[in-house]
Amino acid sequence: MGNEFFSFCEFGLSWFMENSTPIITAQKLSKTYGSLKAVNAINFEILPGTCYGFLGPNGAGKTTVMRMIYCVTPLTSGRLTVNGENVMENMSAVKRGIGVVTQDDSLDYDLNVINNLLVYARYYDLTREQAVRRADELIEFFQLEEKRGENVRTLSGGMKRRLQIARALINKPSILILDEPSTGLDPQARHHVWSKCHELIEQGVTLLLTTHYMDEAEQLCDKIAVMDRGHIITEASPWDLIKSEVSPYVVEIRGDEAARNKILKAVVDQIDFHEALSDRLLLYTADAIPLHAHIQDMDIPVKTLLSRRSSLEDVFLKLTGRELID
Amino acid sequence: MRNKAPRVRVRAALRVWQRNATVYKRTWKLNILPNFFEPFLYLLGMGLGLGAYITEMEGMPYINFIAPGLLISSIMWGATLETTYNVFVKMNFDRIYDGILSTPINPKDLALGELFWGATRGTIYGSAFLSILFLFGMGLHWGILLIFPMIFIIGFMFATIGLLFTSMIKEIELFNYFFTLFLTPLFLFSGIFFPLSQLPQAVQIIAWFTPLYHGVELSRGIFNQVWGVELLGHFAWIIGLTLLNTLVVLRAIHKRLYN
CATH class of the missing domain: 3.30.70.980 (YebC, transcriptional regulation domain)
Known part of the structure; x- marks a missing residue:
């Protein structure tokens, strides 16, 4: 009896630990380009299953932070761990657990909709069957069935963004990075993207986004870091920020x-x-x-x-x- | 802050190769036709046309003299076009690499994949050319089998040369310099159309340092079944440059795409 109770506690504890250990940790994270300090010794922690937003004007350093997280930009100094891996040591392992939606559309215009997903699945070494099954799920989830065999060029802005998010999810990442997910979309398409984001958070995906739209940050984020000129000026939930600052x-x-x-x-x-x-x-x-x-x-x-x-x-x-x- | 650049992985490189193959598969019928016309035109124009005036070169009909070299130059054009213009567009305009590099594929894997693909395109050019030569009745002997691995290796060598140039430039217009000031002189002065022995010694020495020359000599040796130790020398030169250049270009692309 006592033993069972103990193991129950242990289970509870491990569950708690798992959900309170940050999935991303940055310590004194810095990036310098020549004399420009794009990111200046920032610290932050992101908990799994939450939506964390970087808010700030263009040039604040948001995109650079994202790029360091998904290992396409090396750190100048500091330490950054993602899913327990140091981004400077094990790039491929880090990238395997992250889906990325870049700010500029990086879809493959030489391929049609379904092949954009299938070719991407290969980069993660998914088998053909896994890839086809996953691609079909995603096409349904993002309501792109009618465009399945179409050239990417024929898609509307909102559909392209949805396809990009679908593509980022092909390997079932634990972290999804969205760099300005709704920039350039019409209101209807924005709301569609947001509702999909909410569904993903419910499924347990950790969302990380940059935006310069307030409504987007308010709609989606549990926590926001306000960035300006390479610094995080403040960090809190949207409502707490409004309450405490204005x-x-x-x-x-x-x-x-x-x-x-x-x-x-x-x-x-x-x-x-x-x-x-x-x-x-x-x-x-x-x-x-x-x-x-x-x-x-x-x-x-x-x-x-x-x-x-x-x-x-x-x-x-x-x-x-x-x-x-x- | 320095980090260990991750080691290049052949498996990851092949994923990039596969992506290019998927794209090529869609349009290969349209793509491949010119590869057959080109040798045909060369052989007609230069071999038969010019050959009417130059009846013999180094003891063989002129068309037989130029054909092995033209084969190698077609590989050169095919492989370098792929790793110059096409790679540049994928890297800077179409943002294909932004998409690829946010997956477990790293810059060095990507570079190796493009080299494999460049070599593949060179092989497609070369094989089309070779098939026309066979139609003209040239190279129909067992020794010719050796040319197949050579086509791929020489394609790979030129892919590394093209990619190295691509890794250094920021403007697409600069490729004009690469093609007119580097490849065209190679094309004209690597012994395809006339033996270099007629030229001053200085030119011959310069030629020895250029990649196309060794490919042409190797190809001509195989076609005419002149088996000698010089062929091994040319082969070693090609392998040496290819390996060295591969190491250099993987680093260069890593530096260019991870910053």
């Missing part, structure tokens, strides 16, 4: 500068803080409705006056003093 609501005002300044002067003691940008004024507050009404009552002519929930973009602005979209 107030829950924003009142946004567009109009000429004099009018904006006048409003700011009048309400400055009713708000938590503000950001005065070149073209608009952002007022952060815990409760937008009375503030909004108050400004309306002032009867100062402005171009637009709107209230909204705070977003990660506001967090980024607050942290760096710069707008994210560049």
Whole structure:
């Protein structure tokens, strides 16, 4: 009896350990190109089965971090382990456990849809039967049945992205890397990609993505690292970031500068803080409705006056003093 | 931070070869036809046309003199076209390598796979050429069997030369220099059309350092069944350059694609 109980505990413990041991660990990870420090001594840990996002403007170092993880770029210094393997020592083993969707479409345009999957399966040494079975599953999962024998050129942007994700999953990786998965897609295609991502997380795949879209990070990520100029400025869940860095609501005002300044002067003691940008004024507050009404009552002519929930973009602005979209 | 560049793996290289073969299989009928026309035109134009004026060269009909060398030059064009333009496009425009390198295939595996494929394309060119020579009644003896492994090896040698150049350049236009300033002189001055013994000694010495010359001499020896120790010398030269160049080019591609 005692023995059984003990082994039960052990099982519980090992389950717990397995799920709390990071699948990716970076310590003082750095990458230098000439005099440019693309990634500057960053640390992070990613837990299995979660979605971790790198958020930041172009040039922040997000893609370089991804490239070091999937072993196409060597580290300049630091240490990076993926699935327990050091990326500088065992490239092939690391890559075997990762699926990659690169930012620029790297599909094989010399092959049709099904052959893109089958040829890719060979790189992982899958047998022909395994490859065919897996490719069929993926084509169904990503709803590409009708395009099975078609040339990749005939696919829409959304379909190409789905095929790229399907291809990345051919070897059932434990980690899926998505470098800006929805850039350039129309809203419908974006939502389709996101819903597939949610399904994958449910299946236990660890998702790692870079994005400069706030809504994408909010939709998908359990944890976000905000990157700027090679550094991680902060790391938390999307909601915690919004809660801790900005107030829950924003009142946004567009109009000429004099009018904006006048409003700011009048309400400055009713708000938590503000950001005065070149073209608009952002007022952060815990409760937008009375503030909004108050400004309306002032009867100062402005171009637009709107209230909204705070977003990660506001967090980024607050942290760096710069707008994210560049 | 230095890391051990992973060792090249033949199995992984063959995956890359297979990818190219899959693509080629789709269009091979269209692709292969010119490989037959080309020797035909050369033999008609140079062998019979020019041959009407030059009736004999080193004791044989002119067409028989040039055919073994032209065979080797066709391998050269086939293998180098593959590892120059085609590799450059896959590497820089079509992003095929971005896709391949995010799988367990590493840059050195990829490079070796492209070399195998370049050698394969050279072999396809060479075999088509050879079949036309057989039609013209040339090389119909048992000794000719030796030419088959030579075709592949010489194809491999030229694949390494093309890939080495590709690993060094960033602009596709630079291939013009490779073809006009390197391959064309090789084509003209490697003893295909006239014996080098007629040229000044300095030219002969330069020729000895160039790859096509040894291929041409080897091929002519096999075709005319002149078995001598010089053939072994040419063979050793080719193997030596191929091995050396393979080591250099694998490192160069690793450096280019892993940075």
